[in-house]
Structures are given as structure tokens and as C-alpha cells.
Amino acid sequence: MRIPRLLQATLVLVGVYFGFIVVFDYILEAVIPRSLLTMYMFFVTAGVFMVFTYDEDQMRELAAPIKAMVEDPSKRGVRNVVFLLIPLLVGYGVYDKTMPSFDAPVELRTIHPAPPSTAKIYGERVNLLTLENPFRHYETEDPEQFAEYVEEGAAVYIENCQYCHGDKLDGKGPYAEGLNPTPLNFQDIGTIAQLQESYLYWRITTGGPGLPKEAAPWISSMPVWQNFLTEEEIWKVILFLYDYTGHAPRSWGAANASH
């Protein structure tokens, strides 16, 4: 049996609606804000309507069940029910909208905003596009020396960063739960494994306040480390972050290839 067009359209809309909820709330674990969902559904509905009504026959087919319900005397029972249900829904909708809202404003922020090409760090303009970790080359040239730098970076980390990012680098430091946004989890493949060392250098030296507006710099508790640490200490702590997690920094070559 063919499914009536009206039912088809309704099924598509319901499917998309729950699809959004499943994908966002359960798979991405980032509960989708109501206002955003409403906006998405508006576009989806408009799209579905256009697809289902692109010529007159289709239009007629889509409207047929409605027409039948209103005009066909034998459908009287259904009609009465529908005519009662719709006003009830409208009434509830208006009631719901005029009730004062107790939902706090939604706050969206970008976790990894595009970095500026240059930034003012330690009082100097630094070109982030060409910046490299001055200790990285020891990794192949002098592994013993490299291990020592990593160890120095570990000391910097334990003294300064573990309170938030956690001694396991999992973003679950003793104070993490009290902060919003929560400190990032470096073990996760979605953070430092995706980034270049120069990006980390920019983020660590300039901290939360150094973020561009789309990343809501006013709420990030990430400190401005150029106030506390030397340039060398920051490069070493970056070595440690990669060493401990076993991730490799993203290189310029890889970044360019993917663009």
C-alpha cells in the first residue's frame, strides 16, 4: 500500500526532529538549545513543503486528505475531533509562550577559534604562522636532552596546570567542576592532537582573555600564562602535554594538505 503524501511529509518532519535530538543530545552529548532546534525545524519544514508541493498534482495529493476531512460528511467524527484538538493546541501554545521564561539564555561558544596570524606575546608581535617550538628538534637530534626538557615541562605542569586540567591531563583537575567552560581534556583526540604547537603557544600565553569574541573570552578561566611563566617554560610544558598523552602536534605540512 502507498503511504499517503500527507503522512509521508509528517513522518519526514517527525523523523528529522528526533534525528536532531538523538544526534545532538545523545551522540554528541551537547543538548541542543530549544531556540536553535526551532530554527532548524523551520527551515526543514519549509524545505519539505517545497519538495512535496512542486507541482499542482502533488499539491492536490497532499491536500486531499484534508479536503476530504472537511468536506466529506461521512468523516464528521474525525472532523469534530480535529477541530477540537487544533484550538486546544493553539491555546496551549499561546499560554506556553506568554508564560514568563525560566530558561536561562543559551550561550554558544567556539572551542577552537581560528587563531590570529600574529599576536602580541611578551610585549612583541609574534607571527603565529611561522612560529615553531625551539625544543622540538631535540626529539630526533638529542633524545636524552629532549627527555630532560619534557621533565622540566612536567614540573611546570604539576605546579601550574593540574588544578584544572588534571594530573592525568584528562581535564578533571580538583577544581575543574567549579569552572565553566570546563578545562579541556588533552587526552581527547579533539584537542591538542588537532592543533599545532604555535596554536598552543598562543592559547597558553594569552589564556582566556586572549580569545576572540566568538569564544566568549570573558568566561574562560584559562589564565594568561605570559604573566607567570617564561617563554621557555611554556614551550617545555607543550612538549610535556604531547609526551604524556602520546599525541603528536599537528604539523604545518599536514595542516596544509588537509586544506
Add this chain to the structure above:
Amino acid sequence: MHLTNICMRTIAGVFAAGYLSLSAGAAFAQSGDMDAGEAVYAKRCLQCHGEDGDGLGPAAERLNPPPRDFTLGMYKYKTTGFDDDIPNDADLTRMIRDGMPGTAMPGWGDMLSEQDIADVLAYIKYFAEIEDAPEIQVDYGTQVTSSPESIAAGKALFEEGDRCTECHGLEGKGSAIKKLKDDNGDRTWPRNLTKPWTFRASNDPKDIFTRISVGIPTTQMPSFADPNSKSSVSVEDRWNIANYVASLAKTDLVVNPENFVIQGGRVDGALPTSPDDEAWATAPPSTFIMVPQIVGEDRFFTPANDTISVRALYDDNSVAIHVEWDDRTKSIPGDDKAASIADEELFEDSVAIQFPRDIPEGMEKPYFLMGDGTNPVNLWRWNSGTTDAPQTGTVFDAMGINDQQARADNGELSVSSSYRDGTWRVVMTRALTTVLPETDLQFEEGRFVPISFFAWDGSNSEAGTAHTMTTWYWLQLKPAASSKPIVYGVLAALLSLLVLIWWGRGAAARAKREA
């Protein structure tokens, strides 16, 4: 690491391994390999516990409690008798696997395998050359299950002769009457027994029983099973005390991540001015985590409190905000008793409520740490006063952690406070709108206002930039219930019903005509 050291340890490792296989008792369910343990230790533990196991990692100064010195061979959370220093392997395994809440010691169970943990355990035991198995275990007798009678008996024992109240206070919040130190001379605070999430080894009655029986070695928390102590109690009574302590857990003032909006309720009569007024019971509390100020210069690493609870009420003219937080000490500079409990210097206790100067239209707020150059904040700050000066309530205009201007006291903000058994309660009241809209936040019913908090514990060296704080949350002055939504809803329903009937009739008529 020195070569000789490694050799010595390896030899000892071989020896220990031989020993283990001989005495494969229950305590040695899984034997660890010290060499493998050394590698785990070097990567995961050395940073805190130190290369030589002496607890002197680089962060030792900034952690309270500091990392354990393994060379002493003393462990705090063990199930062997108070008169046996050697822990069971299972005790240490548990601490390593599950971690110690309220300290920097994380649980390693998600990163290290059971074998890794057994290996590293063998390694850390060797720092104190612990080779023997423990001989005396805690006697648990028969557990007394919790009941109102048991809890009542436990409460009496808790208070009798100041058995526990001496350190933990009448309400168990650790309101100290004396200054406590551990064996190493470091400051310790008695546990706040109403905050089970700060218990290192859980607040299950069995764990509490263990602590009461064993004490907490290296700290002043004593054993109450020791027959030589005049406050020791029987096994049964220790169960009663344990049941009582477990019953102290806070239930209403606990952090709930969903509860991030303080709902200010509207009152018809007068706003309560006293923090102990019963009217506050009608305002739902929101509890937030406080973290130490480790973001701006100068940083502060050793807080003594971790939560704050907030309520709000308002009427036609004013808004009153009630804040409540546990503080083991009432810090009144000039008071000798307060001074004897405090760190080197005694400061006033203090709390501040932070608001943006204007309710933000978009997402942008002032920097959470006392604002920034373009987005100033209002701080409503209460100070506990000294023996010479009364408490104060002052409004500050702040544009950063080191840029705060106190306003002359013009009576704009009125404050009142009470301190009882380890808890401060403070009410701050201000008019909803003021004559200074350029510098003062103006409240509006229904709007969401960003709000955050700072607190200073004067006996814990907290003053200036040394304080605890929260991130931004929301305050909403909840509009009073009105009939508007119902009226509009009914009207809309009727209207749409009319339209439908009109349409239905028209269509039916048309259909008839066509037929």
C-alpha cells in the same frame, strides 16, 4: 636516579619477590613487580611524590594536603589496627585506584591496569622498606545497621566529653576550637562531616567506622579503639557514631549542575533582614562550587571551603540576597581566641556578590574575575568586622582583580549576618533601582542577571587576591504568578475554533453545491 640506588632496589625487588611467593597470604593477592612499578612511578607519580618518594615534588608547597612522603611508611586510610603501622595492600590499592577526593591525588583506575597498580604499590612500599605483612586487623564485630536509635546513640557519643566535637564541632562542620597540625607541622583542618564528597575514603558507615577505630595516622585525628585513650568506645558504639556521622551529610545544600539559576521569589510583606528569618525557607537555594583564585596575580592555592549556597527574595522596592557558606572559624581580628586558631595573620572573613554593571543584551559579560576595562562590575562586599569595628557592607566598582574602587558608604547596601557552628549566613539588601543607573546595576523582574561570588576565610590567610570564587551563574527575579497566560491561551483557542468552524461550514456548503 643514582645507579647504586637502582641496584639496591633491584636486589631488594628480587628478595621481596622471593619473600612474597613464600608468604602468599590473603594480603598479597597479587604480587607486584618492582621494576615495572618504577617505570609507572616515574611517569605517573614522581611529579607529586618526588623522585625519592619523599613527597617533595615541585607542587608540594601548593598542595594541601601535600603529597604523601612514602619514606615514612605511614598511611592514612588503612584497615589494619591502630597499633599496626603497616597497611593492607588492598588499602593502598584502593586509594591508588579510586583516588582521594578533596586532595590532588586522583584515582588511577581508568589509566593503570590492576597489574600496573600492583607493580607501583610494590615500588612505593619499598621507599620505607615495608616488607612484612600487617599483623593486626580492625575488628568490625557485627555491624549495627543505621536506625533512628543508633543515630541518636551516636550523636550522644559524638558530643559526650567533647569526643568528636572538640575538633569537628557541634554540627560536624569542623568548627575548630584549636589549631591542628600533622606530624610534619603542616596545618590540617578537621573534616567537614556534612560534606561527604570531601571524605578521602567515602562516608559509607563501614569506612567511617574504620576511621574512628584506626584514627588517621600522621594527623591529630585519634583512634577511638585504643584502650589507653579515655575517649575510646566499644565496637558497638563506634558503629553508632559511624551511623550518626553518615547521617550528617547535607541533602539540600549540595551542588546540582542543573540548578544554576537562583530563583528570586517575590514577597508581599516585608523582606526578611535577618539571615535566620524563617521566610528564607520559602526561597529555593542554589549551591555552587567555589574554587581558589588561581587565575590572576597573586594566586592562592590552599582553600578551606568549597561551596556557597544562595537564595534571593524581592519586593516592589528591594532585592535581598542570602548567602551561606561553611567556614570553620569566625575570624574577628583582635579576638585572642580567633587569633590562636588562625594562620600567622588573622584577617576578617568576607564575602562578595558580583554583578555586571549593566544586564548584558547579548552573550557578552564582564570578565568573570572582577570585570575588565570595558565591562565593569559591581561588587557588594560584606566584611565581618573586628573587635574595634562593626561589620560593613560596601559597594565596589571593579574593572579587574587589581582595580577596585570602594564607594563611600552611602547606606545603599544594608547587611546583616550570623555565625553559628561553622556556618556564616549573610543577607545583603539593595534597592531594585538606584539613582545611579550609570554605575549601578538596575534590576528588572524576569530578566536573567549574571551573578557570581567571592569569599575570604580570614583564618586561612585569605585576603586581597587570596580568596575563593565561582564562575558566572544567573539570578532571576521570578515574576509573580499572573492570570495573563491563561486568558491569552483561552482567547486564542476560541478564536481558532471560530475560524475552523467558519472554514468547515464554507467547505461543506461548497461540496454540497458541487455535488
